[in-house]
Amino acid sequence: MGRNIRVEPLRSVHIEDQEIELVERKGIGHPDSMADGISESVSRALSRMYLDEYGRILHHNTDETQIVGGASEPKFGGGRVTAPIYILLVGRATTEVNGEKLPFRQTALDAAKKYVASVGSHLEVDSQVEFDCKIGSGSVDLRGVFEQKAVLANDTSFGVGFAPYSDTERLVLETERFLTTKLVKKLPALGEDVKVMGFRSDETIHLTVAAALVDREMADGQEYASVLEEIHDKVADQAAKLTTKKVVIDVNTADDPELGRYYLTVTGLSMEAGDDGSVGRGNRANGLITPNRPMSLEATAGKNPVNHVGKIYNVLSHLIAQEIVKEAGGDVQEVHVRILSQIGKPIDEPQVASIQLLPAKGVKLAEVTGRADAVAQKWFDQIGTIPQRLLTGKISVF
DSSP: OOOOEEEEEOOSOOGGGSSEEEEEEEOTTSHHHHHHHHHHHHHHHHHHHHHHHHSSOOOEEOOOOEEEOOEEEOOTTOOEEEEOEEEEEOOEEOOEETTEEOOHHHHHHHHHHHHHHHHOTTOOHHHHEEEEEOOEEOOHHHHHHHTSSSOBOSSSOEEEEEESOOHHHHHHHHHHHIIIIIIHHHOTTEEEEEEEEEEEETTEEEEEEEEEEEGGGOSSHHHHHHHHHHHHHHHHHHHHHHOSSEEEEEEOTTOBGGGTBOOEESSSOGGGGTOOEETTSSOOTTSOBOTTSOOOOOOOTTBOTTTOHHHHHHHHHHHHHHHHHHHHTTSEEEEEEEEEOOTTSBTTSOSEEEEEEEEOTTOOTHHHHHHHHHHHHHHHHTGGGHHHHHHTTSSOOO
């Protein structure tokens, strides 16, 4: 069966020419991102266990992690967590092979604890987090599909991707990464729970940053204000490297010092105090939430990396869109990719792979259609490389 790859014109106003653009990224310490990260870490750990024991990744889906926020009493100079954060691992896995029971629960719990500790630098995982695992055996029907010699789609679902990033999208993405992977190491009061919202109006980008600050690293409101000022200035410096547009930055706008209201935490994570999290409620597979662009509501993190099209097609569509833009060399302004599977059919033979192109001014669609088709064909030929890319962290899913 041939691949149904369809290339058509994108009948839309280019993202940079739209008057209003909205973009969001929930940082790595946000409860929804934490749920995504935990689910993905558990999937990777189970995959490695299966590979080590049987030379192949067996059926599993661990994309239902739930985080229930704890309780805390933050205060300048140092507060305390009064009730632990509760993290529930839910999903399905291959729990037994040829009568041999597998240590899947301990493998999952160890992976979850390790991931949470790696993100929450101010969090005391052993005393401030409670873990529970309710992962059970998978569906017989789905396992039957999964265990075929050919890699068959486990669902009828679609994935969506686009390229290139707009200035606003790139700025939002890189601002959060800068704060939570670089500035957090130099500014002890900055926690990992950061959210960045971008709003572009014509040629001005407004960034609203919500940053959880760590109480024990500041003595009073004056020091708190100094930390916010440093965050503002560092973000502004970073923004100047990424865009020539005017950037207006606001940090922790819910604060009201006169009422003693500050975004103050004990751990640098809002989930310490009632902020819950669920897989799939945050960033899409490209790391952003983009209402101006096509999106899939499919949760990507935690799904098995071999035949779960809800994961693979979202990743694949993004990779195809990025490479089309690269190969087009300026001849394409914007690319949208949508890939639809059909349950039980080979994952490299989608029902349709829809590629929508917005050619650059003066470029005809026919001049870029062949290049777009070739890129898609290449990636479907290489679809078997995606599991390893996911397992080694070369591809992020949130």
